[in-house]
Amino acid sequence: MRIGFGVTALANGMDGNGVDGIGNVTRELMLRLARQSDLNIVPYVYAEQPPASMPNASGVGRFGPQALFALAAGRPFPEMQRRLCERVDLVHATDHFVPRLRDVPVLATLMDAIPLAHPEWVSYRFKRLKNELWRRSVRWADHLVTISDFSRQEIVRWFGVAEERVSVVPLGVDGRWFERPTAEARDRVRRAYCLPDRFFVFIGTLQPRKNLELLIAAHGALPIGTRHELPLIVIGRNGWGCNALVARLRAGEHAQVRWLEYVADEDLPALLGLASVMVFPSLYEGFGLPVLEAFAAGVPVIASTASAVPEVAGDAALLVDSFAVTDWRDAMLALAGASSLSNTLRERGRLRARTFSWEQTASGMRAIYERML
The missing domain is CATH 3.40.50.2000 (Glycogen Phosphorylase B;)
Structure with a gap:
């Protein structure tokens, strides 16, 4: 053919x-x-x-x-x-x-x-x-x-x-997301991007439907100690419709929120694997591939209940209403500790990711x- x-x-x-x-x-x-x-x-x-x-x-x-x-x-x-x-x-x-x-x-x-x-x-x-x-x-x-x-x-x-x-x-899901980076690779990525020991991570182009404003508000509603222990790392290029948010991020107006405008493609699996929790509050997705990539990397996921995300995530993520700031805060707080829930989600996530290739x-x-x- x-x-x-x-x-x-x-x-x-x-x-x-x-x-x-x-x-x-x-x-x-x-x-x-x-x-x-x-x-x-x-x-x-x-x-x-x-x-x-x-x-x-x-x-x-x-x-x-x-x-x-x-x-x-x-x-x-x-x-x-x-x-x-x-x-x-x-x-x-x-x-x-x-x-x-x-x-x-x-x-x-x-x-x-x-x-x-x-x-x-x-x-x-x-x-x-x-x-x-x-x-x-x-x-x-x-x-x-x-x-x-x-x-x-x-x-x-x-x-x-x-x-x-x-x-x-x-x-x-590409096989590279399942691979466990070497200790040397993890250390190199952590130094290159000045990453803390623990952090929440968001991955996606900055645009209105990605719902980043809600996520920042939910992170800001966490207890101050939790925010310091687990800052929010934002990864994604500037898309459109977020000029005011971009200006605030660049000015560092949101305490404990840092925007990495560019991450080399070869560094993404190691960086994602270093995260404590991946957060994905999108309002609309045809699929939601970053959720599966986080599953494969062994990272617990909090994701929205909107559009195709529940279909992709199954029972392997905490699913939260896309408009409920308080619910997002509570879900982030639930996974902030080294809890049995985090371990359960990691296991379910890896199994779920294996069903997509x-x-x-x-x-x-x-x-x-x-x-x-």
């Missing part, structure tokens, strides 16, 4: 502020699919020429002009049709940029329906026009795949597609390719 595989989001991340979200998922899936000898993965990117980060990708022209042409004329993407379609049997649009093509089936991955369900949480220009273009372009796909049952329900609701047109293939994700995706062809 020759699979045209979209890598635009991955390439943009590699050439910009770093790979996260869709880019990470694209990379992990492509690595696993490429190992299968009877699959020929043909990466493509919406650009005139492939970027330096993806020299082996095929440039298929810009997405925007082709999408507007397809909407207006009811015809396929001209550049993509000419440059790619004779060389592939199926196109997998991994990153929400769904093409209209002729004689080649299209599979589209949709992680979530955030721009339609919560337009207040996206910040791009011409929001209404782009959201409508996205809604219509999704209908060009022959089949859709998403990452959780929650996201499937959201896609059916907000895109108006039939439920049978949407398959669910959960994400996986990128190899299973790749197998599920391959089965969809086979059905479509």
Whole structure:
């Protein structure tokens, strides 16, 4: 099978502020699919020429002009049709940029329906026009795949597609999160980032739906001794919509809260493994991969009851209402000590993480390719 595989989001991340979200998922899936000898993965990117980060990708022209042409004329993407379609049997649009093509089936991955369900949480220009273009372009796909049952329900609701047109293939956890870093690696990371002996950790791009304001308020409501013993370490780049919070973090206005704007990807497993508790209060997630990564690293997790997070976490995390500051404070206090609850969550978390792997994700995706062809 020759699979045209979209890598635009991955390439943009590699050439910009770093790979996260869709880019990470694209990379992990492509690595696993490429190992299968009877699959020929043909990466493509919406650009005139492939970027330096993806020299082996095929440039298929810009997405925007082709999408507007397809909407207006009811015809396929001209550049993509000419440059790619004779060389592939199926196109997998991994990153929400769904093409209209002729004689080649299209599979589209949709992680979530955030721009339609919560337009207040996206910040791009011409929001209404782009959201409508996205809604219509999704209908060009022959089949859709998403990452959780929650996201499937959201896609059916907000895109108006039939439920049978949407398959669910959960994400996986890379093996590096299960590996126990050496004492030397842990010491190096602790020194490099000036980490205390014990701390709460939050991982995620700073944006409104990540609910970091609530988390900081809950941490600030802890007894002063607990705050000093377990400061809150925030890891994630500045996204959007949090300018006031970012200014306060940079000014050090929140006592015992420290923002690490950048952590090298190779340091993340060791840093996460050093944490006492991982806190994840997000208001909306299509999946919630950081929860599984913390499970694999052997870190107890407190997570929100919102969206797909309970589906992913199962009974291996403390689940707390996303809007209840007092409940978050109490949950953080419950795990602040070396309690039997912490040990129970560690054991459950490791078991839970073992049920998700990128190899299973790749197998599920391959089965969809086979059905479509």
